[in-house]
Amino acid sequence: KKTLDEIMKEDKWEVDEKPHIVVDYEQCEKCQSKPCLYLCPAGCYTLSESGKIMFNHEGCLECGTCRVICPLKAIKWEYPEPGKGIHYRYG
Numbered sequence: 001k002k003t004l005d006e007i008m009k010e011d012k013w014e015v016d017e018k019p020h021i022v023v024d025y026e027q028c029e030k031c032q033s034k035p036c037l038y039l040c041p042a043g044c045y046t047l048s049e050s051g052k053i054m055f056n057h058e059g060c061l062e063c064g065t066c067r068v069i070c071p072l073k074a075i076k077w078e079y080p081e082p083g084k085g086i087h088y089r090y091g
């Protein structure tokens with residue numbers, strides 16, 4: 001039986017140069033809890049040394065979690081262009 005890591009390695013990404021998620025960092029400055037840091041399964045959200053949210057759309061699984069959990073609605077989320085983003089392979 002395959003592990004989740006092995007299954008994930010079979011998926012591939014076509015990185016869309018235009019990010020499909022746009023973060024309003026001014027809102028992030030006001031956010032106390034920053035749940036995106038803990039709940040994004042791909043670890044796309046990180047904290048800089050100075051404590052600012054940083055976002056990298058490469059590796060995004062398009063799960064939609066960040067869009068739902070952001071308490072300040074600071075995340076503008078669209079699907080990537082057709083053919084871009086993650087290509088899941090099942091089986």
Ligand code: SF4
Nearest residue numbers: 040060061063064066
């Ligand atoms: Fe992370 Fe999912 Fe948001 Fe992509 S859609 S950045 S994987 S939480």
